[in-house]
Amino acid sequence: MSLEYNNHLLVISIDALNSHDFDYIKQLPTLGSFIKDGSYIRNLFSIYPSLTYPCHTSITTGTYPNKHGIISNKKCQPKRYLNEEWYWYEKYIKVPTIFDYAMKKGYSCGTVLWPVMAGAKITYNVPEIWPVKLENFIKTFINNSTTNLLPQILKYGIHFTPPLQPSLDNFTGDLTNYIITNKKPNLLFVHFTELDYIRHKLGLYAKEGKEVLSRMDKRVARIIDSTKKAGIYNETSFIILGDHGTNDYDYYICINSIFKKANLINTDKNNKITSWKAFCNSCGGSAQIFLRNKQDKSTLNKVYNILNNIYMDSNSCIKNMYTANEANKKFCLDGNFSFVVEAKDEYVFGNYICDELVVPRTKFPKHVADHGYEPCHRNMRTMLLAKGMNINNSYLSKAYLVDIAPTLAKLLNISMQDVDGKCLNKIINVN
16 A cells, blocks of 8 residues: 555546446547556446536535535526526535645645636636626636636637637646646646537537547646646546536426416516516426425425326326435435426426427427436446556446545545545555
8 A cells, every 4th residue: 555645636527428438438548548557437426416516516525415505507596597697606515625625734726617616715726607698708717716827818718719619628728738837736626518518419429429538538648748747747646537427308398387377487578587486497307496485385285286297197207206305315415495306318307488398409409418317317427537646457337426525535645524425445545
């Protein structure tokens, strides 16, 4: 067993990396070397809902949403239901992150487009955040990033060109390489999103997904090369992982349409919500049902009957239905909602208010695939690859997102308190 702990730890998240990608990845020169020379977890199970922001918060805290408090990507805001704010800010996290522990220990910490980190008091921070209104993206980055990276944000951000990707991931890679080479942080978390972008747009099995993975292979190679240029390669552990999978769908479930017909939602002539008693907030493959007044038993019963009637229908689009207590007990998911519903395979939930409960996705032609389903869903599993200092040559058939933080903490000789995950001792080589 090694007696030396890490001086440098680099965590790279490839959003929507799927366990199904394993056979392709092992053929790639850089990512494949992790499988050959390092450790890997073939099936890394996500959390519920399997969405980017709750998942990434579980990665950094080692806890489930009922502890860390990030229960979705977006807040429940019925009066702006098609343009809700996201959980961008670190202040929303209810438990300490690995960054909190690392900063107290004197480590330098950085993030590049890592979710739920806006406003975090770390050494180098360029969080994932974008303007709700038509503002300049670079201005938004500047207003929410540490000032010590502003020249580089301007330098690399100027190369943004339509469409959003691959420009955004190119920016992420350029900024990451700069930080490694010039700042040499002890702990650096980086989030790449092109794969998620492509799979939402074109589907899980689109050939363009493999093209993105090939680009990611080159990006990771450049990042590793940056650690060599910085003279820290031999002191660095490299962790590459995903957050959730993706599933193709054909239909939207629009429960808010039924709530409107039941006078639980009122709208104006432009379909803007003017008042509400119940609201279905989409989490993709699942949804959370909120009551304006949770103590209103009459509305609670009415909502339960509506949901149960849909669920019990022989042609139901809903696979499972849970009370808030049941969701907490089964998935460690707790919040201010009253019910959670899970879609069947060909469906996702939408916040839309239209004439029918179920509409073809072509009615709102934005995406063809999504996530947010239960973590046991066959297409929601992701994976982890690791190599470098204190990484064994080993594998695990399965693990959980909440296991990541305590494993990383052990590499840094940090003790995290009250976590839900466990250290994956088989893949690391420290006491």
